[in-house]
Amino acid sequence: MANVGSGGYFSNERGIRELAAFLRVDVDHRYSVRHLAEHLLALAVRDDDFMLDLLDGTLGIFQPGATADNLARALDIGGSVWTVAADRKGLVRVVSDEAQATYAAAISTADEASTELREAWANAFGRNGDPSDAWDHAIKAVEDVLIPVMMQNNGKATLSNVIGELSGQNSMAWRIILPGADKSHDVAPLVAMLRLLWPNHDRHGGNQKRTPAPEESRAVVTLAATIVQWHRDGWVVQRR
Numbered sequence: 587m588a589n590v591g592s593g594g595y596f597s598n599e600r601g602i603r604e605l606a607a608f609l610r611v612d613v614d615h616r617y618s619v620r621h622l623a624e625h626l627l628a629l630a631v632r633d634d635d636f637m638l639d640l641l642d643g644t645l646g647i648f649q650p651g652a653t654a655d656n657l658a659r660a661l662d663i664g665g666s667v668w669t670v671a672a673d674r675k676g677l678v679r680v681v682s683d684e685a686q687a688t689y690a691a692a693i694s695t696a697d698e699a700s701t702e703l704r705e706a707w708a709n710a711f712g713r714n715g716d717p718s719d720a721w722d723h724a725i726k727a728v729e730d731v732l733i734p735v736m737m738q739n740n741g742k743a744t745l746s747n748v749i750g751e752l753s754g755q756n757s758m759a760w761r762i763i764l765p766g767a768d769k770s771h772d773v774a775p776l777v778a779m780l781r782l783l784w785p786n787h788d789r790h791g792g793n794q795k796r797t798p799a800p801e802e803s804r805a806v807v808t809l810a811a812t813i814v815q816w817h818r819d820g821w822v823v824q825r826r
Contacts, residue, residue, distance in 0.1 A: 608643040642713040677713040692814040699730035710807040717803035718788040724810035731817040
């Protein structure tokens, strides 16, 4: 954050003004780029939350590369609950090593499921995320790994169709990766997990509609990452 003045990221007038807009700071359009940058830093010094938003916005707008690694180390040393996202485009909440490893394995393949899961993770754990959007993308990530296995000929299939298949008359035709206590590979545990994902409460009709809490979205995205990671390891569900 010391790159204020004639060099560095904060000499970029367009970027600085975009950063001010991102932070919703009302500024006089006559401010010079240096004056505006110093104004943003002065606000950050007085407000820790504003400082975090400033760092988040700087990462997204300027994409500072190696400097982001130094920031990640500083946040870690300071014991912050925030760190730099893997793509260096913003701040995300610190999660357990186990959850991070599951997520990394889940997005290890370049496909639509990984794209959706990255979006879900950023919205669930990011500094300026959207819990409802996180939930939607988590569902899509799971759909992207299960539908091609279970109903590849149904181009309009959704997670609801998958749940119906696994919990209906055809349920015995399927098995999941976990054997269970009786080693039957019963799909019921997976159905229970999928019912937790479906649907997003923000998509309910009537008086049941509500915006999910951030904690809920983080749980849903972590659950989705687990299901996708099982798929990456070989399979999560298959025909008997």
